[in-house]
Amino acid sequence: MTEIAIDEAAVAALTATVTGLVAVPGEDGYEKECATYNPLTPLRPALVIGAASGRDVAAAIRFASAHGLPVAVTTTGHQARGADGAVLINLRRLNRVTVDRDALTARIGGGARWADVLAATTPFGLAPVNGSAPDVGATGYLLGGGQSPTLGRLHGYGADTVTSVEIVTAGGLPQRVTAESDPDLFFAIRGGKGNFGVVTATEIALFPVARFYGGAVHVAGADAATLLHAWREWAPALPDEATTSVAIQRLPPDPALPEPLRGAFVVALRFAHIGDAAEGAELFAPMRAVVPLLADDVCDRPYAEVGLIHGDPPGPLPYTDRTV
Ligand SMILES: Cc1cc2nc3c(=O)[nH]c(=O)nc-3n(C[C@H](O)[C@H](O)[C@H](O)COP(=O)(O)OP(=O)(O)OC[C@H]3O[C@@H](n4cnc5c(N)ncnc54)[C@H](O)[C@@H]3O)c2cc1C
Structure with a gap:
C-alpha cells in the first residue's frame, strides 16, 4: 500500500461538503467502502468517498485534482483494481432506477446492480440487455461493452443500448452527454470503461421481453x-x-x-x-x-x-x- 499524507483540514472541508461518507485508512467505514467481491484483495486508497449524489462525485474529483491524486471508481468491487494511493469513489449508494414504460427506457444510477435494474423493469414485462450476473454493476458492464447471455444476438452490445450518460469528467463538472451533444465523448465512454470520467447515471433502451x-x-x-x-x-x-x-x-x-x-x-x-x-x-x-x-x-x-x-x-x- 502506498502511504500518502493528506492534509487533515482539507479532508475535514471535503467531509463538510459531501453528503455521503468520507474516510481515510483506519477510520470507520473505510474497510466497508474498500471491500471488493474478493475478500483477499480489498482496495487501499488514500481516501474513500461513498458518494450519495452526483455533486459528491464532482467534489471528490475536484479534491483529487487539487491534491494531484489519481481517481479510482467502484460500485460492486467485482473488478476494481489499482486504487492504491488514489481517491476512491464508491458509487453503490447511487442505485436508483426509474422506468419509462411508454418510451421503453430506464434511467440507471451509476451504482445500480443488474438486480436493481431487473427489479424495476421486469414487473412491466421489459428487459435490458443485461449481463449474466444480477450481482454485477450495470454501469461497469455497459461501459465495458456488455455482452448479454440473452439479448446480445438480437440487440447488440449493452453499450449500444445507452442513449445518454451523466458523467463527471476530470474538470469536476457534471454533464449529460448524448450522441448529439458530444459525439466523441459519447463514443469513447461506451467501451472506454472508467477512463473518461465517473458515470453517475445512464439512460438505456428496454425491450418487451417478459x-x-x-x-x-x-x-x-x-x-x-x-x-x-x-x-x-x-x-x-x-x-x-x-x-x-x-x-x-x-x-x-x-x-x-x-x-x-x-x-x-x-x-x-x-x-x-x-x-x-x-x-x-x-x-x-x-x-x-x-x-x-x-x-x-x-x-x-x-x-x-x-x-x-x-x-x-x-x-x-x-x-x-x-x-x-
Ligand atoms: C460474475 C460475473 C459475471 C459477469 N458476466 C458478464 C456478462 O455476462 N457480460 C459482460 O459483458 N460482462 C460480464 N462480467 C464482467 C463485468 O461486466 C465487469 O467486470 C464490470 O466491470 C463489473 O462492474 P462492477 O461495477 O460490478 O465492478 P467494479 O469492480 O465495482 O467496477 C469495475 C470497473 O468498472 C468501471 N466502473 C464501474 N462503475 C463505474 C461508473 N459508474 N463510472 C465509471 N466507471 C465505472 C471502473 O473502471 C471500475 O474500476 C461479469 C463479471 C462477473 C464478476
Missing part, C-alpha cells in the same frame, strides 16, 4: 469432448433469438449444490431462447441427447430469473485469477 426458455444442463467433465464436438456442430445453426455458452467448472464442495454437482468436475451448457417456449425446447432437444445429464435446469422462466442461466455465486468469494 419470459425466456433457458437455464443450464450439467454433464460430467469426462464427457466434455463428446459434448463440445456436438455443441460446435449445433450452435452455429441457432437463430439470433437463441444464445448458448459453455463453462468447464470444478465446483466447490458446497452443501448448497445438489449432490451430483457438489465438488464435481463438470461442464455447464447454457442456453437461452427469446420466444415461444415450445420452439426453445425443440431447438435445445438435440443437446439433451448427446451424453447423460447430471442436472437439467433448462425450462420456461420469467425474465427476472435470467441470473439462473449462469448461476454465478452472489456475494463475496475468495479466489485468485490471472490473465495472460
Whole structure:
C-alpha cells in the first residue's frame, strides 16, 4: 500500500461538503467502502468517498485534482483494481432506477446492480440487455461493452443500448452527454470503461421481453469432448433469438449444490431462447441427447430469473485469477 499524507483540514472541508461518507485508512467505514467481491484483495486508497449524489462525485474529483491524486471508481468491487494511493469513489449508494414504460427506457444510477435494474423493469414485462450476473454493476458492464447471455444476438452490445450518460469528467463538472451533444465523448465512454470520467447515471433502451426458455444442463467433465464436438456442430445453426455458452467448472464442495454437482468436475451448457417456449425446447432437444445429464435446469422462466442461466455465486468469494 502506498502511504500518502493528506492534509487533515482539507479532508475535514471535503467531509463538510459531501453528503455521503468520507474516510481515510483506519477510520470507520473505510474497510466497508474498500471491500471488493474478493475478500483477499480489498482496495487501499488514500481516501474513500461513498458518494450519495452526483455533486459528491464532482467534489471528490475536484479534491483529487487539487491534491494531484489519481481517481479510482467502484460500485460492486467485482473488478476494481489499482486504487492504491488514489481517491476512491464508491458509487453503490447511487442505485436508483426509474422506468419509462411508454418510451421503453430506464434511467440507471451509476451504482445500480443488474438486480436493481431487473427489479424495476421486469414487473412491466421489459428487459435490458443485461449481463449474466444480477450481482454485477450495470454501469461497469455497459461501459465495458456488455455482452448479454440473452439479448446480445438480437440487440447488440449493452453499450449500444445507452442513449445518454451523466458523467463527471476530470474538470469536476457534471454533464449529460448524448450522441448529439458530444459525439466523441459519447463514443469513447461506451467501451472506454472508467477512463473518461465517473458515470453517475445512464439512460438505456428496454425491450418487451417478459419470459425466456433457458437455464443450464450439467454433464460430467469426462464427457466434455463428446459434448463440445456436438455443441460446435449445433450452435452455429441457432437463430439470433437463441444464445448458448459453455463453462468447464470444478465446483466447490458446497452443501448448497445438489449432490451430483457438489465438488464435481463438470461442464455447464447454457442456453437461452427469446420466444415461444415450445420452439426453445425443440431447438435445445438435440443437446439433451448427446451424453447423460447430471442436472437439467433448462425450462420456461420469467425474465427476472435470467441470473439462473449462469448461476454465478452472489456475494463475496475468495479466489485468485490471472490473465495472460
Ligand atoms: C460474475 C460475473 C459475471 C459477469 N458476466 C458478464 C456478462 O455476462 N457480460 C459482460 O459483458 N460482462 C460480464 N462480467 C464482467 C463485468 O461486466 C465487469 O467486470 C464490470 O466491470 C463489473 O462492474 P462492477 O461495477 O460490478 O465492478 P467494479 O469492480 O465495482 O467496477 C469495475 C470497473 O468498472 C468501471 N466502473 C464501474 N462503475 C463505474 C461508473 N459508474 N463510472 C465509471 N466507471 C465505472 C471502473 O473502471 C471500475 O474500476 C461479469 C463479471 C462477473 C464478476
